[in-house]
Amino acid sequence: MSDGAAGAAGxxxxxxxxxxxxxxxxxxxxxxxxxxxxxxxxxxxxxxxxRYVASxxxxxxxxxxxxxxxxxxxxxxxxxxxTALTLLVAFPxxxxxxxxxxxxxxxxxxxxxxxxxxxxxxxxxxxWMILLRESGVLPALLVHLGLTAQPLELLYHDATILVGLVxxxxxxxxxxxxxxxxxxxxxxxxxxxxxxxxGWSILRQIVIPHAAPGIxxxxxxxxxxxxxxxxxxxxxxxxxxxWFTEQIYTQFITRFNWEQGAAFGFLLLAxxxxxxxxxxxxxxxxxxxxxxxx
Amino acid sequence: xxPGLPRSGWLRAATLLYLLAFFLFLFLxxxxxALFAFNDAPYPAPPWRGFTLDWFLGxxxxxxxxxxxxxxxxxxxxxxxxxxxxxTALSVLVGTANAFLLERMRFRGxxxxxxLMLTPLVIPGVILGISILAFASRVADLYSDLSGSDSDFxxxxxxxxxxxxxxxIAAIATLTISARxxxxxxxxxxxxxxxxxxxxxxxxxxxxxxxxxxxIGSAAIAFLMSFEDFNxxxxxxxxxxxxxxxxxxRMREGATPVLNAVSLFLMVASAALxxxxxxxxxxxxxA
Numbered sequence: 001m002s003d004g005a006a007g008a009a010g011x012x013x014x015x016x017x018x019x020x021x022x023x024x025x026x027x028x029x030x031x032x033x034x035x036x037x038x039x040x041x042x043x044x045x046x047x048x049x050x051r052y053v054a055s056x057x058x059x060x061x062x063x064x065x066x067x068x069x070x071x072x073x074x075x076x077x078x079x080x081x082x083t084a085l086t087l088l089v090a091f092p093x094x095x096x097x098x099x100x101x102x103x104x105x106x107x108x109x110x111x112x113x114x115x116x117x118x119x120x121x122x123x124x125x126x127x128w129m130i131l132l133r134e135s136g137v138l139p140a141l142l143v144h145l146g147l148t149a150q151p152l153e154l155l156y157h158d159a160t161i162l163v164g165l166v167x168x169x170x171x172x173x174x175x176x177x178x179x180x181x182x183x184x185x186x187x188x189x190x191x192x193x194x195x196x197x198x199g200w201s202i203l204r205q206i207v208i209p210h211a212a213p214g215i216x217x218x219x220x221x222x223x224x225x226x227x228x229x230x231x232x233x234x235x236x237x238x239x240x241x242x243w244f245t246e247q248i249y250t251q252f253i254t255r256f257n258w259e260q261g262a263a264f265g266f267l268l269l270a271x272x273x274x275x276x277x278x279x280x281x282x283x284x285x286x287x288x289x290x291x292x293x294x
Numbered sequence: 295x296x297p298g299l300p301r302s303g304w305l306r307a308a309t310l311l312y313l314l315a316f317f318l319f320l321f322l323x324x325x326x327x328a329l330f331a332f333n334d335a336p337y338p339a340p341p342w343r344g345f346t347l348d349w350f351l352g353x354x355x356x357x358x359x360x361x362x363x364x365x366x367x368x369x370x371x372x373x374x375x376x377x378x379x380x381x382t383a384l385s386v387l388v389g390t391a392n393a394f395l396l397e398r399m400r401f402r403g404x405x406x407x408x409x410l411m412l413t414p415l416v417i418p419g420v421i422l423g424i425s426i427l428a429f430a431s432r433v434a435d436l437y438s439d440l441s442g443s444d445s446d447f448x449x450x451x452x453x454x455x456x457x458x459x460x461x462x463i464a465a466i467a468t469l470t471i472s473a474r475x476x477x478x479x480x481x482x483x484x485x486x487x488x489x490x491x492x493x494x495x496x497x498x499x500x501x502x503x504x505x506x507x508x509x510i511g512s513a514a515i516a517f518l519m520s521f522e523d524f525n526x527x528x529x530x531x532x533x534x535x536x537x538x539x540x541x542x543x544r545m546r547e548g549a550t551p552v553l554n555a556v557s558l559f560l561m562v563a564s565a566a567l568x569x570x571x572x573x574x575x576x577x578x579x580x581a
Contacts (some may be wrong), residue, residue, distance in 0.1 A: 019395040027410050030461040031417075034425035041428055093316050096309060109313075111572075116320050118564040122541045122555040126338075127323025129331060129545065130554075135339040137326055167319070190370045228418025231524050236547060245420045245525070248339035252424050252529065253520045262428065276416055 011250040042262035058263035068264075076271055078158065079226040082165040086173045086222050087215065088203065094177035100185070109180070117171045125235050128164055129155065132236075156238040164232040169225060173218040180214025181207075220279045227272050244268055274288060324561065331554035339553045349555040359514055361555040369541040371556070374521050377536055380456045386513050388460075389467025390505070396468075397475045412469075414462035423529025426458050442545035451532030459525040463519050467512040475501075475510035507574070510563065514571055518564065 045055040062068045096110045116124065131137045132154035139151035154160060184207065192202045208215070233243035248268065251261030330338035334346035336358075352360035361367060428452065434448035447453050466545065478501065484485050486496045502509075524538045531539050537556070544553055 016395075016399050016401060019391050019399060020401075022391045023395055023407065026388055026461070026464055027407075031410070031414055031422075031427060031456060034422075034429035035417075037429040037432055038421075089316070092309070092312055096313055112317060113320070114568075116324055118518065118568050119324060119557075120538055120539045122522075122545070123327060123522060123560055124323050126545060126553060126557055127325075127327040130326045130338050131323060133339075135337070137340055140340045140475065150315070167323070168480040170320070177442065223478050224416060224418065228420055228525060230420060231542065232526065235542070245418070248420055248424065249528065252427070258428060261424060265424050268418060269404070269421050272416065272418055 038265060041258055042266050044259060046259065053247070058260050059267075059293040061260060062267065071242045071247055071274050072244050072267060072271075074242055077229065078161065078165075079223055080192070082162055083168065083219050083223045085162065086166045086169045087219060090170055090173035090177060090218070092168075094181055097174070097180045098181035098231060099258045100183075107211075108248055113171060113174050121231050124168060125164065125232055128167070128236060132160060141156050143228055155236060156240050158237070158240075160245075161233050161237040161241060164236040165226050165229065168229070172221045172225060172240065176214040176217040178214075180211040180217075184210045220276050223275055223279075224272055227268065229276075236260045327554050328467040328561065330551055331558045334553060336550055337548070338554050349551040357551060358550070361552055362561065364552055367537075367540065367552065367556055370537045371534055373534050374536040374538070374581045378457070378517045378520040381459045382513050382516040384456070384460045384511055385463045385516040386471075388464045389512060390509065391470045392464075392468040393475045393505075396472050411465055412459045413467045417462070419462070419523070419525030420529060422461055423458050424469035424527040426454065426461065426526075429530055430454055430457075438497060449532065450530055452534055454530040454532075455527050455536065459520045459523050462526070463516045466519065467516055470515065471505065471510040474505055476505055500501045510574070511571065514567060518541055518567070 007264070042058050043054055043056065044052040045057040047053045062072075093113070097106055097113075101109050129136070134140075134151050134153040134155075138154060141146070142148045143151055186207055188210075189202055192206055197205070228245060230243070230245040230249065232243040234246055237243065244264065245268070248261050248264045251257045251264060312338060329337075330347050331349055332347070334344040334348070338370055348358040348360055350360045350362060352358035353363040396404065396411075412416075430448040434445050437448070438444045450544060482500055482504075483496050486500055487493075489501070524542065527536055528542075530559060535543070537560075541553060541556070
């Protein structure tokens with residue numbers, strides 16, 4: 001009997017070890033060690049051929065060179081703006097799906113929202129380039145309608161970058177919003193209405209507090225994806241994009257200055273983490289729950 | 295529709311208008327991409343010069359290289375498929391192991407481990423890329439110092455691309471598969487065990503079939519995400535470029551409508567995959 005119990009315990013331990021192995025290999029070799037290595041890389045400076053010393057020079061460069069922190073701040077600000085715009089554009093759509101549509105029509109609307117996101121971001125960006133560039137569809141349409149004399153160049157503006165970023169982020173906002181709005185009891189809204197609440201006060205005092213978890217989850221995910229985006233800003237913004245991920249690419253791949261690139265990477269990671277943390281604090285939610293929701 | 299609320303005709307019209315504008319915004323870029331794949335002009339731009347299939351079928355003799363004769367583009371599609379298959383296989387395997395680890399095992403540090411498994415999702419793809427690039431090249435340098443020979447495996451190239459994409463797609467597979475395993479009624483397993491089935495037989499005949507839809511679903515998601523990954527791949531790519539990287543390069547130079555042709559091909563392929571999956575899940579809910 002005790003032999004059998006010992007055997008079962010040994011068996012359990014073996015299974016545990018076998019299941020732990022892939023998880024530990026994955027997290028250790030592809031996440032933890034590479035990031036420790038990146039941290040070490042960002043904290044050293046080249047002192048001569050093949051010789052490095054520990055220093056904060058890379059972070060000092062970031063603070064001293066106006067271009068670097070300017071691009072960093074700009075990326076952060078535009079990402080916040082893009083997140084807010086995405087929320088504004090997505091909210092009415094999510095409301096319509098969750099509260100106004102029913103049954104088949106609701107499924108159809110949801111499907112229509114999903115379809116563009118099965119296609120890669122590259123393809124969607126190609127579409128925007130064909131629409132917006134000087135020889136593109138919208139400038140030609142504006143000339144045709146007599147609104148402008150010459151075709152306008154609609155690419156390479158900050159507004160273009162924002163349109164592209166909002167477009168690629170929409171789904172990640174709509175899905176958590178619909179999820180949190182669906183669970184809102186209609187009778188609460190009806191009661192508030194019967195008691196004389198205006199549309200605005202119902203939205204502010206009932207709908208938004210109830211949807212807060214969905215709003216937070218959507219905003220966190222959208223902000224993260226926007227901050228880390230590379231394709232949309234570089235293609236729609238061209239040389240004027242000045243996006244921080246592009247700086248990382250330039251340092252790492254073009255200039256082969258890995259120390260500086262690693263420091264930039266950590267700064268971006270710190271900003272992204274700080275915003276995620278702030279979002280969770282503000283809405284008093286837990287990380288795991290948000291990720292599951294998103 | 296919330297029945298208790300009076301809705302004015304004005305509000306209803308505004309809502310409808312907004313939804314129409316929204317879906318126009320959503321589909322316009324895809325529509326122009328598809329449309330200009332058939333325009334008889336050397337650039338994907340207006341005006342419309344007539345219908346042609348050159349950008350699919352044209353060969354170099356005709357002066358226009360269509361998709362099916364563009365060996366570089368076809369090669370990059372193949373590269374993307376190979377990478378995506380590896381990433382899918384690895385992610386589903388590791389994701390399944392992780393699901394059992396998190397849902398069935400009890401050990402110290404499980405909460406921390408479960409948290410760690412989510413972190414790849416909050417690290418920007420570009421940073422996953424550079425950190426793996428830097429670490430792999432450090433290991434490669436160490437290896438070549440010790441053994442005197444170089445290890446190509448750890449230099450930028452497809453193996454690193456696979457590892458880079460796997461590093462965060464595995465987290466998504468873990469989430470999907472553990473969510474389903476959590477809802478499993480363990481009495482079914484206990485019943486089978488009481489009836490004399492072995493652990494292996496229970497796993498094979500009861501637990502895994504139950505997980506089937508989650509496995510297929512996460513495999514499809516993994517394949518699609520890998521096929522479409524850009525940020526991580528950009529940092530780790532070597533000489534063989536997957537499709538997204540190839541397209542990006544050509545888009546910067548201003549490409550012919552062959553890119554529209556390949557995009558249309560992608561749209562059709564991903565729509566087919568998605569519909570197939572949805573039919574499966576509809577059938578299941580109907581049954």
